[in-house]
Amino acid sequence: MAKLLPRLLGAVSLFILSAAQAQTPLLTPSDIAQLKTWLGGSFTLVRLYEKQDGQTAADFHAAVDGKGRTFTVMEATTELGQTFKVGGYNPQSWDSSDAFHITTEDASRTGFLFNLTSRQIHRQTPRTYALDTVGSFQTWNNPQTGPVFGAGHDLYVGWDLTTGGYSSMYSYIDPARSDFDSSLLDGRDYKSPNITYGEMEVWRVFAVPEANAWMMLVSGLCVIGFMRRWSLSTGRQFGPSGQEPLRIRRALT
Template sequence: MKNLKIAAAALLPAWIVPAQAGAIRGGSALLDTGGHAQLERWLGQGTFDLSKVYTRKDGDSSVNFHAAADGRGPTFTLAQVTNDTGRSFLVGGFNPQHWSSTDGWHNTPFDSRRTGFIFNMTEPALYRQLPSGYVLPSQGEHQTFNGAGFGPTFGTGHDLFVNTSLGVAFSWQVTYGKPLDSGLSIIDRSLGGQFVQVDALEVFTLSPIPEPATWAMLLGGLALLGGAARRGRFIH
């Protein structure tokens, strides 16, 4: 399959060939190739490129995060954090909708929309939105919270929250994971959660890599266009 993709791409004009599969455009201080592959497995939608749209800088606040990430569609957020024992973790979440500074809760009453997840890549561990079949159907409903005074925030707990200064994070499971784990932190599994220091924060958009069949269709379309152009020259 990979060889077919390479062969197809080689026949295309340079301006139409996409970046290499699995590329992290803009680079990353937090995510390597193995981490990227883990995100692909968790999302389960094939191979995709990541494009970095935000890196926290000194003096940044939630205003800067929203200016970079709002309205950009689905995103991955990654944060390097340190707890009070000095242990570091790489945590984050997938927002399948979009970030906003004004929307408030992005609610997902139906299971078909509960496709967000948060994760601890250091463990590694994955926490998906609770389905509506649990005793409290609305427990898994609040996918993200979107407000100007909030950094990237997932779930009601909040299950993963970054504050206004983007320097502090918190985790208290409610919306994501198992109901029996409610009240635990996805960061260090402490009960009741705890505030941790955010050392780095990055946000990425994602774009799927076309499969070989897609390339074949594109090549066929280009061939038809070329044939039509040649026929047009003969007619004139």
């Protein structure tokens, strides 16, 4: 019972989080629905980070490192003044290891980049004879940069989280098109850093239990309530096994 209660409380917390679905001016209900379609399955989002004026990569990593899988969503403006809502799904935790997260096999290449303005998705490039390692570079985890995806870099955010950004597709391309060096924003070929970032948010992804799991949760809470009321009315307490009152066990010994 002592081990079961924390699990049930954790499930209750997740239920509350899922009931209050994530929504901000940057991440709209329509955006969330689209992300659910792309990722598949049911999930809820909890915001880990929202960029504030003057913040740097240090603030980003302090908020998101080691927190599990996430969506990063941001406003990105080109030198032509066009603004797009773009980002990426990182199935692993961000960290500050100054190294790539390498995903050798296709089964682990589950990250993707997205453009919510154009409703386009770019998944990690699968292994082929000609492009064996291209898609292996999932994310770049450097304490001096913000979120960085791919080896192109496919989506790059610098130290100040605002200026000097760029997109040069490499690890998240369609093998049939081989659109290397194109931009996630508008598809143009990369020439130099040309992206300025505005709003930026990082959301942690929590899986939502299926209906039968919720039924088990409710049943477990009912059992706990019954045992507590029985204990108060009889003056007995259940031991760790939840089967034998401590008073009886002591009498037997």
